[in-house]
Amino acid sequence: MKTKLLAIASVTGLAVALSGCGGGDSGGSDSTLTVTMWGGAAQKAHVDSYFTPWAEANGVTIKQDSPTDYAKIKAQVEAGKVTWGLTEVEPNFANTACESGLLEKLPQDIIDKAKASGVAEEQIGECAIPILQYSFTIAYNTKTFSGDHPKTWAEFFDTRRFPGKRGFWKYATGGMFEAALLADGVKPDELYPLDIDRAFKKLETIKKDIVFYDTGDQMTQMLASGEAPLVQAWSGRIYQARQEGEKVANEWNENLVSYDQIAVPKGYPNKELAFQWMRWFLDNPKAQAADADASIYGPASENALQYVSADVRKELPGHPANAEKAIGLVNYDYWAEHYDSVTERLNAWIAQ
Amino acid sequence: MTTVATDSSMDTMQGRPRPLRLPQWLRFDGWGALVLPLLLFLILIFVAPLVVMLSRSLTDPSLGLQNYRDLFANSVYLRVLGNTFLIATIVTAVTLALAYPYAYLMTLVGPTWRMIMLGLVLVPFWTSILVRSFALVLFLRDTGAFNATLQSLGVIDEPIPLIRTLPGVVFGMVQVALPFAVLPIFATMQNIDRRLLLAAESLGARPSGAFWRIFVPLSAPGVAAGLLLTFIQALGYYITPALLGGPKNMMIGELIVQQVSSVLRFGFAAALATLLLVTTLLLLLVASRFVDLQKHLMRQT
Amino acid sequence: MTKILTRTGLAVLAALIGVYLILPILIVVPMSFSDSSFLSFPPEKLSLRWFRNLVDDPVWLESAWASLKVALASSVCSVVLGVLAALALVRGRIPFRNTIIAVLLAPLIVPYVIIGLAAYIAFLQLGLTQTTLGFVLVHTCLAVPYVVINVVAGLVAVDRRLEMAAMSLGAGPVTTFFQVTLPLILPSVLAGGLFAFFTSWDEVVTAIFLSGPEVTTLPVQMWSGIRVQIDPTVAAISTLVLLVVFGSFLILGLTRLIRRLARRRVTGPATNTGA
Numbered sequence: 002m003k004t005k006l007l008a009i010a011s012v013t014g015l016a017v018a019l020s021g022c023g024g025g026d027s028g029g030s031d032s033t034l035t036v037t038m039w040g041g042a043a044q045k046a047h048v049d050s051y052f053t054p055w056a057e058a059n060g061v062t063i064k065q066d067s068p069t070d071y072a073k074i075k076a077q078v079e080a081g082k083v084t085w086g087l088t089e090v091e092p093n094f095a096n097t098a099c100e101s102g103l104l105e106k107l108p109q110d111i112i113d114k115a116k117a118s119g120v121a122e123e124q125i126g127e128c129a130i131p132i133l134q135y136s137f138t139i140a141y142n143t144k145t146f147s148g149d150h151p152k153t154w155a156e157f158f159d160t161r162r163f164p165g166k167r168g169f170w171k172y173a174t175g176g177m178f179e180a181a182l183l184a185d186g187v188k189p190d191e192l193y194p195l196d197i198d199r200a201f202k203k204l205e206t207i208k209k210d211i212v213f214y215d216t217g218d219q220m221t222q223m224l225a226s227g228e229a230p231l232v233q234a235w236s237g238r239i240y241q242a243r244q245e246g247e248k249v250a251n252e253w254n255e256n257l258v259s260y261d262q263i264a265v266p267k268g269y270p271n272k273e274l275a276f277q278w279m280r281w282f283l284d285n286p287k288a289q290a291a292d293a294d295a296s297i298y299g300p301a302s303e304n305a306l307q308y309v310s311a312d313v314r315k316e317l318p319g320h321p322a323n324a325e326k327a328i329g330l331v332n333y334d335y336w337a338e339h340y341d342s343v344t345e346r347l348n349a350w351i352a353q
Numbered sequence: 354m355t356t357v358a359t360d361s362s363m364d365t366m367q368g369r370p371r372p373l374r375l376p377q378w379l380r381f382d383g384w385g386a387l388v389l390p391l392l393l394f395l396i397l398i399f400v401a402p403l404v405v406m407l408s409r410s411l412t413d414p415s416l417g418l419q420n421y422r423d424l425f426a427n428s429v430y431l432r433v434l435g436n437t438f439l440i441a442t443i444v445t446a447v448t449l450a451l452a453y454p455y456a457y458l459m460t461l462v463g464p465t466w467r468m469i470m471l472g473l474v475l476v477p478f479w480t481s482i483l484v485r486s487f488a489l490v491l492f493l494r495d496t497g498a499f500n501a502t503l504q505s506l507g508v509i510d511e512p513i514p515l516i517r518t519l520p521g522v523v524f525g526m527v528q529v530a531l532p533f534a535v536l537p538i539f540a541t542m543q544n545i546d547r548r549l550l551l552a553a554e555s556l557g558a559r560p561s562g563a564f565w566r567i568f569v570p571l572s573a574p575g576v577a578a579g580l581l582l583t584f585i586q587a588l589g590y591y592i593t594p595a596l597l598g599g600p601k602n603m604m605i606g607e608l609i610v611q612q613v614s615s616v617l618r619f620g621f622a623a624a625l626a627t628l629l630l631v632t633t634l635l636l637l638l639v640a641s642r643f644v645d646l647q648k649h650l651m652r653q654t
Numbered sequence: 655m656t657k658i659l660t661r662t663g664l665a666v667l668a669a670l671i672g673v674y675l676i677l678p679i680l681i682v683v684p685m686s687f688s689d690s691s692f693l694s695f696p697p698e699k700l701s702l703r704w705f706r707n708l709v710d711d712p713v714w715l716e717s718a719w720a721s722l723k724v725a726l727a728s729s730v731c732s733v734v735l736g737v738l739a740a741l742a743l744v745r746g747r748i749p750f751r752n753t754i755i756a757v758l759l760a761p762l763i764v765p766y767v768i769i770g771l772a773a774y775i776a777f778l779q780l781g782l783t784q785t786t787l788g789f790v791l792v793h794t795c796l797a798v799p800y801v802v803i804n805v806v807a808g809l810v811a812v813d814r815r816l817e818m819a820a821m822s823l824g825a826g827p828v829t830t831f832f833q834v835t836l837p838l839i840l841p842s843v844l845a846g847g848l849f850a851f852f853t854s855w856d857e858v859v860t861a862i863f864l865s866g867p868e869v870t871t872l873p874v875q876m877w878s879g880i881r882v883q884i885d886p887t888v889a890a891i892s893t894l895v896l897l898v899v900f901g902s903f904l905i906l907g908l909t910r911l912i913r914r915l916a917r918r919r920v921t922g923p924a925t926n927t928g929a
Binding site: 035039040041042043044064065066067068070072073076077079080082084216217218221222225238241242245246247 | 690691692693698771774775778779783784862863865866867877878879880881882883884885
């Protein structure tokens, strides 16, 4: 009986394996475009809003992949077998990757078009244009801080006046160094280049109260449960949690604006198709606005803001009330240069 | 210690082809040659790409030992590596302490209960480690079900901090490792002839004596297998520790992933991986000298 | 007396361990019925929306099916290769024994991210990325040490004299293996096979490298959105998988029960032989 089972299992297994031998990469067909982003509901919103309409209008098949993995990009480019077309990346990666030849340089007309459509110039790279915006805000638990809550990073770092743990993104570009320096009294326009030593000294003062998160879920969990009633958070996620009934809220004062970009790995066979999409994207603020409504991420072009629904617009970094409270933009040129070394120092500091 | 005689004369007697005429030190006998399919498979699919990858530790970004020098210069890597071995040891000890009695009970009960106990061991497998780890976070955190129940029962006043602590990490990792220890131990125990114990008792031994001096040594191969599997596996965990542990419980796997996917220093990541591989193999070699693993695992001297 | 005490003590301990083992399940299943778009426990509002999502979005069932295929094929391959290797290790003479053992154990020790990247770089050139075959090749490597370690432990306990008796009665080595040895080591082989299956089923790190729009496995589907937000559908599909497995065991158990009952009725009380 048992040997029969084994035999059946092995035959099935082999048959299944042989039959499933299909697949293989197909980035080469003329009207296929592979889009890779961070996955999940956000990717669905992005694709539905500004990839599918363009693809349908132009007879292009969109293939989706997720999540973005920089090691895969590097491996693909080195091997000369690039399958990823439009890829959502972080700006410091885009900067370094552009310099080391991992990304296609954008045609000049796209860069000009981006500037013309109201994209902030600092956010445009040689190889990438912005795709969405968000802010690092002071997020607080509304139950713990029902009355008074920290309104500046200095107050955020004041554990005596506002006791409780502090949540930070375990990521060098997650805004903690900027927040620490601002809390220590550095003026916003003197922020970069960051004085990392000074930032670490400030972080050291609340080290025993710091809890780190790696993912958006952890961030919302720790804030909503009260484990860390104050978190340096991503604005959009906090708003979404609030809509679900969680007792959390954003404090927009001294918010730090950040963004993601979209780029094309070098050697992608259909790069012209990718560039075509970019031109369409920059010409279609309504599609960007639709994405903002669905994903609660700010649009890349400023002229798309007017099409975003009023409720959502209030939660975007581009909204005037939020923008005037902003400290400024995360400087990804600085981070392109210093990401590696600061990450090492962060690892060492955390492990102590 | 019986070994089937497989010298060439017996081969020709049974009509089997003689083994290849390789020099003595390179000779595989009939049984030994059975390792070749797996060996060749691994060399092609696993070893070759891996050697290329690990050699990047000496060539990427520049030729030489720079990566290794950086590694040893920055104490955080060595500290995290040491911490990884420590956590793995603790997890292995706890897992084995729980797995052995559980497997033993499985041999004592009737077939229905055995099925149920086996089922309980297999159930965790079917749930993704992502979901399991998140579920444990929700369970163990200060406002989670565990603390809430204890507080409502009046057992404790303040929540016990469990996540971001070593006990929390061990709790999570043992939960993952337990099935890997229970099954090999149970498989070996099943094959132990209970009549040996009865015979010992009839010869005057107390039941506990028979258990410790006959049953336990006979279950050693299964325990060794479980030990080996649990320990080596635990070295590679980083997802569960990342979700359940604190910054001080960081394991080397997390740093290697960081170097590969975030910092893109493939050569340095390769150096870290090589260090982990060499250290583990050395540890196994040393352990095998002490415990004579070979003798226990394979009855070869 | 002490026997009863130890037995009860064991039973209590085993019960606690049993609860410990299924603890995540007790949390995940209710979680899958929560209405919130965040993973939460206990669920505040109940709904079936995540199960509906499984039906609406085909990627979940497609990736589960891909995972199943890969896991089945990898476990079969690793069992075959691993059992052979275990026989060689326990019974044979192998040159460079320690080195070969190191090679056989290495997939367990080398971090999967390194294995994944190495395989990815190689497979890009061979066109094996995003193929089921590529997955099976890599996952077999990862799974094989589990089989080898388990089967070696099982082989060591086999009484060689049983085999020699069979051979002296005229059975060839292959027949002896299948009729005598294999049944004796079957628990270990099954354990190894199970580990191999689940190593592949739940493996995410190398899978992320090998996956793509053409072929994606379930863990990749679950993990892909983790940076921003975990899709609560992962809880739903976990519950569904558990239901399927539990259901099949139930059906298996019931069919056995029915067959046993039917047999009893057929061979019921003795009747006169003439009928």
